[in-house]
Amino acid sequence: MSLQRGLSFAMGSVLLVSSAQLGMRWSMARLPSPSQWLQAFSxxxxxxxxxxxxxGAIFAYALSMGCWLMALRDLPLGRAYSLLSISYALVYLLAASVPAFHEDFSAFKTLGVTLVILGVMTINSRRTPRIEP
Incomplete structure (x- = not known):
């Protein structure tokens, strides 16, 4: 049960951090540079x-960190850390799929994302016994 809980928290962290990245990208492309915020605000x-x-993106990052800390309680670090790489693939796929981001698919990027996912699958394909402290 704790492995399943750890995986759930890790995937929650991945979804939250991916959402945060996309939210930041979308809004920062629309806002003036940070050095001009005070003037624009006034x-x-x-x-x-x-x-x-x-x-909201900053809040999603904070929640993501909370999920990550909970995942580390139940997963070995090597497995948990590899799962964070899924966010790279998710952000790429969503950014290239949603026209508002003005990103494009490319064979080279898709190959890179495929290799990352294959690496995550390889690392997590074997059951690793948990060592209790």
Whole structure:
């Protein structure tokens, strides 16, 4: 049961950090550079929607860290850490699939993502006995 719980928390961390990355990318592409935020804020030129997405992405990062800490309680570090790589593939696939991100698919990037996923599958294909402290 603890292995299943650890995997659930690890996947929660992956989904949250992927969402955070996509949210940051979307909003930062729409906002002025951070050095101009105070000026834009004083002129009411900042979109509250974009700022809310940045804040939501930061909150998603924090939740992701909480999930990650919980995953580390139940998974060996080698297995848990490899699962974080799934976020690279997920972000690439979503960013290239959603037109708002203006990203494109390429054979080279897709090959890289495929190799990452194969590596994660290889690392996690064998059951590793948990050593109790």
């Amino acid at each position: 002129q009411s030129a900042l979109s509250y929607q974009d700022l809310a997405i940045v804040a």
